[in-house]
Structure formats: structure tokens, C-alpha cells
Amino acid sequence: MATVHEGVDALREAAGKEWLSWTRMADFDGAPPPILVGGDGPYVYEADGTRLLDAMSGLFTTQIGYSHGPELGEAAKRQLESFGFYPNWAATSPAPVELTRRVTDLAPENLTRAFFTSGGSEAVESAIKLVRQHWLGRGEPLRRKVIARRGAYHGCTLGALSLTGIPAARAPFEPLLGDVRHAENTDRRNYRQAVTEEEWSDAAVGAIERTIVAEGPHTVAAVVVEPVQNAGGCLTPPPGYPQRLRELCDRHGILLWCDEVITGFGRLGAWFGSERLGFDADIVTFAKGVTSGQAPLGGVLFTDEVATPLLDQKAVYAHGFTFGGHPLSCAVALANLDIMERLDVLANVRTLEDHLGGVLDEVAEGSDLVVEARGCGFFRAIELREAGVLAAARDAIRAEGVIVRLDDRVNPCLAISPPLICTKEQIDEVGAGIAAGLRRAA
Numbered sequence: 001m002a003t004v005h006e007g008v009d010a011l012r013e014a015a016g017k018e019w020l021s022w023t024r025m026a027d028f029d030g031a032p033p034p035i036l037v038g039g040d041g042p043y044v045y046e047a048d049g050t051r052l053l054d055a056m057s058g059l060f061t062t063q064i065g066y067s068h069g070p071e072l073g074e075a076a077k078r079q080l081e082s083f084g085f086y087p088n089w090a091a092t093s094p095a096p097v098e099l100t101r102r103v104t105d106l107a108p109e110n111l112t113r114a115f116f117t118s119g120g121s122e123a124v125e126s127a128i129k130l131v132r133q134h135w136l137g138r139g140e141p142l143r144r145k146v147i148a149r150r151g152a153y154h155g156c157t158l159g160a161l162s163l164t165g166i167p168a169a170r171a172p173f174e175p176l177l178g179d180v181r182h183a184e185n186t187d188r189r190n191y192r193q194a195v196t197e198e199e200w201s202d203a204a205v206g207a208i209e210r211t212i213v214a215e216g217p218h219t220v221a222a223v224v225v226e227p228v229q230n231a232g233g234c235l236t237p238p239p240g241y242p243q244r245l246r247e248l249c250d251r252h253g254i255l256l257w258c259d260e261v262i263t264g265f266g267r268l269g270a271w272f273g274s275e276r277l278g279f280d281a282d283i284v285t286f287a288k289g290v291t292s293g294q295a296p297l298g299g300v301l302f303t304d305e306v307a308t309p310l311l312d313q314k315a316v317y318a319h320g321f322t323f324g325g326h327p328l329s330c331a332v333a334l335a336n337l338d339i340m341e342r343l344d345v346l347a348n349v350r351t352l353e354d355h356l357g358g359v360l361d362e363v364a365e366g367s368d369l370v371v372e373a374r375g376c377g378f379f380r381a382i383e384l385r386e387a388g389v390l391a392a393a394r395d396a397i398r399a400e401g402v403i404v405r406l407d408d409r410v411n412p413c414l415a416i417s418p419p420l421i422c423t424k425e426q427i428d429e430v431g432a433g434i435a436a437g438l439r440r441a442a
């Protein structure tokens with residue numbers, strides 16, 4: 001329930017001293033950032049009691065919303081009371097073992113192995129190293145390059161940032177890893193000469209193929225893609241693209257890696273986005289939704305084929321984090337997956353995704369500020385004509401009671417990814433809040 005949080009003034013005073021992620025701290029040098037103190041269903045409460053519909057699920061994390069704390073807390077308590085933490089260095093404990101079984105059961109059949117981390121960037125970092133050791137083990141040390149796509153975000157640690165194709169995110173830290181190349185993403189506007197969807201798909205796969213050929217296929221270790229690319233505004237590939245990409249990788253003996261940090265665990269209405277789009281990856285990175293964000297966890301899923309060279313050569317996977325696969329996080333993940341299955345959130349997404357798409361299309365048609373609405377499942381974006389109006393639009397939508405995210409990294413977009421438990425009425429509330437906010441901003 002909405003209550004004014006006690007000690008809110010003291011909290012506000014201290015809040016400006018905490019350095020926030022990806023935040024221009026000068027903005028909060030006098031006024032504190034928003035402070036959220038509770039939640040209920042898809043809603044969160046600010047310290048002064050204001051209720052907001054969190055149409056961003058935190059940060060693409062909170063699949064089950066905010067009402068399941070007691071059940072998740074029970075799972076965490078059981079874990080701490082039974083054993084607590086033990087590192088997974090050359091040993092393991094029941095929670096990570098059980099989560100490995102659960103996640104590999106939910107994943108496409110070919111993904112039989114799991115390595116756990118604390119989050120998405122660590123997962124991406126781990127996959128880069130796994131890929132390199134895989135090819136070393138196979139006696140192909142020249143295969144070190146990873147092809148990523150322009151505009152894609154793959155994380156902020158230096159290895160993961162090297163894959164990230166967003167110039168402004170990279171610039172302060174360059175030079176980054178040299179063995180990365182960026183190819184064109186699937187944005188329809190990159191392929192204006194293509195008339196049909198098939199031609200679009202051909203041209204977009206062709207852009208990756210040209211990069212592979214230019215580099216020399218024998219030097220390419222992996223191609224990494226998000227099934228639907230977030231940055232740029234939910235760039236959903238044309239039909240046939242994922243399958244053709246799979247064929248392309250097979251033709252050149254290259255590993256296909258899906259970064260499913262956002263699209264994994266239900267956001268597209270299937271456990272994994274690659275499953276939803278109908279293609280197999282050799283490697284999948286995940287994080288966020290596996291615990292609904294209620295505990296830090298990420299990981300890498302991979303095939304027996306990826307694992308085999310390290311096993312055959314009795315090589316050490318020379319990588320690991322003290323807190324990777326923390327049993328507390330694994331226990332929370334298992335409880336989260338129980339709740340997701342019990343509530344059948346995947347079916348909810350599939351039932352309501354067209355409604356969400358329709359509501360956002362209507363918003364787009366009704367506003368001169370908007371280029372279009374795009375996306376798949378409960379993973380959506382509205383692209384605006386001008387970046388200059390984004391902050392005003394985001395703030396006005398918030399004043400209407402709905403949280404969306406400003407994303408100007410590639411195209412000027414508002415990101416919309418509601419909790420997977422949202423009802424039709426709550427989706428209508430999201431649409432009404434965005435429409436009213438855009439009217440105000442205009």
C-alpha cells in the first residue's frame with residue numbers, strides 16, 4: 001500500500017551522495033533523485049506515497065512485479081538457514097545444481113551446460129572467454145574475433161563494452177578489445193533498397209556475411225546478437241533473418257551466441273527469445289529476469305560441442321567470480337521460476353502482446369512526436385522524431401503515473417517493457433499515461 005516513507009527527508013538528503021549508474025550526477029547536486037520505497041503488482045511507490053505503474057519492470061528485470069516478496073524471502077531465508085554461501089570453485093551446493101537443472105530444462109534442448117555469474121556484463125565477459133578457450137582447445141587459435149552489431153548494448157565491463165556498438169558508451173574507454181567488429185543491425189531503414197521482407201532479411205544477413213568474409217572466416221570465433229535488439233528501439237528482425245544467420249554461421253563454422261540478458265525468461269512470451277524466433281544458438285547469455293531482478297544473477301548456457309574441447313584437453317576454464325552462482329541468488333531464482341510458472345506469465349504475454357502492440361500503435365498514430373511503435377512480446381519501444389523532446393516526454397508520462405525509459409543511445413526512443421503479470425486494464429493504463437504525457441510534451 002502507498003504510505004509516506006518514514007525519515008523521507010533524511011533519505012533525500014543522503015541520496016545525492018550515492019553515485020548512480022549511467023547517471024549525470026550533476027543533475028542531482030541539489031535535488032535528490034527519485035527514491036522508490038515499495039511496490040505492489042506492477043506498481044511502485046515513491047517515498048512520498050506517489051504510485052507509478054512501472055512500465056519498465058525496473059530495468060527489464062521484474063517479470064513477476066512487486067507482490068511476491070514474502071515467497072521469495074522465504075526461499076532466501078531457507079537458503080541462509082540451511083547453508084548460506086559456499087563458492088562454486090571446484091565444488092558446488094544444492095541451489096546452483098538445482099538451478100542448472102531447471103534452467104537447462106527450460107532452455108532449448110541443445111543448451112546443456114550452465115555457468116553462473118552475478119549479472120549480465122559478467123555473463124557476456126564469461127562468454128567471450130569461453131569462446132576463446134573453445135577455439136584454442138580446437139586448435140584454431142586465430143579464431144578470436146567476435147562480430148557484434150552496431151548500436152547493440154552488451155554490458156559495461158571492458159570486454160562486454162568492446163562488443164557494445166554504441167559510440168558514446170565506448171568513447172571514454174577506448175581503445176577496447178581489438179578483436180571485435182561491428183556489422184549493421186536489422187533496422188529496416190538501413191536497407192532502403194530492399195522492397196520485400198525477404199530482401200530486407202537477405203541484406204541484413206549479407207551485412208554480417210560481408211564482415212565475416214572481409215575479416216577471413218578462419219579468424220571469426222562467434223557472432224553475437226540479441227534476438228530483438230534493445231538499443232535502437234526494439235529492432236525486431238525480419239522473418240527468416242535468424243534462420244539465415246544460423247546457416248551463415250554453420251557455413252563458416254562460427255559459433256552463434258544470443259545475448260538474451262533482456263529477452264531471456266519470458267519477455268518475448270517464451271522462456272528464451274531465440275526459441276520464440278525459431279532458431280538455435282550455441283551460446284546464450286542471460287541475467288535480469290531469471291530472478292525477476294530480486295537477487296543478482298546471470299549466466300551462460302552452452303552446448304556440449306562448446307564444452308567438448310575443454311573437457312577433452314582437461315583444460316581449466318580460466319575464469320570465475322567468487323560470487324558467481326551465489327546460492328542465495330540461485331534460491332531466489334528457483335522461487336521466481338516457480339512463481340512465473342504458477343502464474344503462467346508466458347501465456348499472459350502471448351495473450352496480451354497484440355493488445356499491447358495495438359495500444360502503442362494507437363498512441364503512435366495519435367501523436368505528431370512519434371515515428372512509430374515497435375517490438376515483440378512485452379518488449380516495446382516508441383521512437384520519437386526528435387531527441388530534444390525525449391526528457392520532457394518521459395517526465396510528462398511519469399507525471400501521468402507511468403514509468404518509461406528514455407533511450408537516446410541510437411535512435412530517440414521511449415522504452416516500454418511492463419512486468420509480465422500486467423493485465424489488459426493495466427496495459428490500457430500504460431497506453432493512456434503515455435498518450436497523455438506525449439500530449440503534454442507536445
Ligand SMILES: Cc1ncc(COP(=O)(O)O)c(C=O)c1O
Pocket residue numbers: 119120121122124153154155156226230259260261262287288298
Ligand atoms: C543485451 C544486454 N547484455 C548485457 C547487459 C549487461 O547486463 P548488466 O547490466 O546486468 O551487467 C545488458 C544490460 O542491460 C543487456 O541489455
